[in-house]
Amino acid sequence: MDLSLSAFSGNSDKFAKSSHLFHGFWKRGGLLAATLTLSLAAGCGGGGGSGTGRGGNTTVILVASSAANDQLIKLNLTLENLTLTAQDGTTTATLISAPQQVEFIHLNDSGEPLVTMNVPQAVYTKATITVDGGGFVCAAQQPGSNLIANYSSPAPSTVALQLPQPLVIGAGPMTLSLDLLVSQSATLPSNCYQQGFAGDSLAPTFNLTALALQTAQPEVPLQPQLMALEGLVINPAAGSGSFGVSAADSMVTGTAPVETWHVETSASTVFQGIGNAAGLTAGMPVDIDGRIQSDGSLAAARVAVLDPDTTNLTVNSGPLMQVSAALPVLYQVNQLAEGSQQYVRTWPQYDFGHATLAVWGGLTNLSTLPFTASFNASNLVPGQNVAITTHVTAIPNGGSYTPATTVTLMPQTINGSVLSTSSAGGFTTYTVQLAAYDMFPQFDTQPGQTTLITRPQQVVVYADSNTQITGNGVQSNLGRFTGVIFNDSGTLRMDATQIAGGVTE
16 A cells, blocks of 8 residues: 655645545454464473462563664554463463554554553463554655655564563563564565555564563562653543553554553652643543553653643644745654544644644753754754644645644654764763665755755764663664754754664664
8 A cells, every 4th residue: 555645735635545545554454373382391491480380370561662773654563362371381371362553663662561461370482473454654755846655554474473582470570572573574665655565565573572670679670661651541530649541552442442551640750731640631642751560550750741632632643754944834744643633634734833842851851961952943854753732623625734732842763873972071972874764864855845954864862871771782883762853953963761772774
């Protein structure tokens, strides 16, 4: 499936067609399952003592994550079932039993909770996953004047689930990470703007691993910290200081979303855009940083409300494709969409002339950066990831633009080669070279907008003591860098929250 439209086209038939195609992206294909069995010698891999199948049940939290380069903007899968089988051949555990719709690109080197289950204690050596369709999106600047967003939903040809190590489920709460290996899962043609999107294929490939837990005390596991979790409040009064959230990529069955989070606040929780949890109402868009607790709930370190008005609310998140030089108009690729008008054409087109612009509230070091970290109407640039809210009862026809209420600069992950490292103030800096298919070099020079970036294929990354290093960090000069990217007078600079090993480009 493909879509090729001029950025400035007012052809309403084209937009009607594109809207239809976008909805078709969610259609479900044939079921495919993957199974992996590891043969273990008797007594090997058990190690943990209580992982014998005789110790009762343990709380297991399943988290979705991914490893990706910058070729794709979006990749959705519907997960139908995930089952574990122990090495004794008789003990089983079902982690996913109802459809879970997950968008994996925004989870690149990140994660979000999917389900929490009670699982029999055992050493599990076999896992089976069933995928019921999905699709992916790439975006490109076609030579000439067209913006291209190709939406492809091929039926999965194969599904693979890998267990790098046996899963030892012992007595304490445990977190498992279901990681989609994006480069192995989606194949697209050499040019995203190739008409017909010929040669695309989908073969979801996962790793299922136990997350290594740090411990403040030996008997108290400290679960991973998750950042920039996006969703809508669904239960603002779940308890004192508690509320429920539907994930922005959650599938809705009937009237209830499948993927929901129970969020707990405390006296240390930082609230932004709202005074406290008592001010939350159903339908408010929230951005949450928090730590998974042993019961699967989230202990919120920060809760931000992007827009307190829930009337006819729509929230679209994704990278910018174009910022017009003549008008306060921007174009965006949908990655996450929720609210009353979820699909604002194939890519949302907004008038931001009266919008409130803001920077993601999870950064605490802006004042110490050795550059001015600003975000305003004069320095938006294609490739930046933003969350946009609007309040409309219908999407305007061709020639008109949806009025944006808020535009918030959000974190994003880039993958690239490290050209050099240095230091500036209290920061370590990395000069990162992006692939040619990354959105920054592709969309910076398109007609109809001011060229804002001097070297659009490079980003200078700033890391300090708050930056989390996952795994072994940058390996062989290839890394993934997560943070907020600013346009500093023509230079792209990232305030990094996380650094990990890179993915082959």
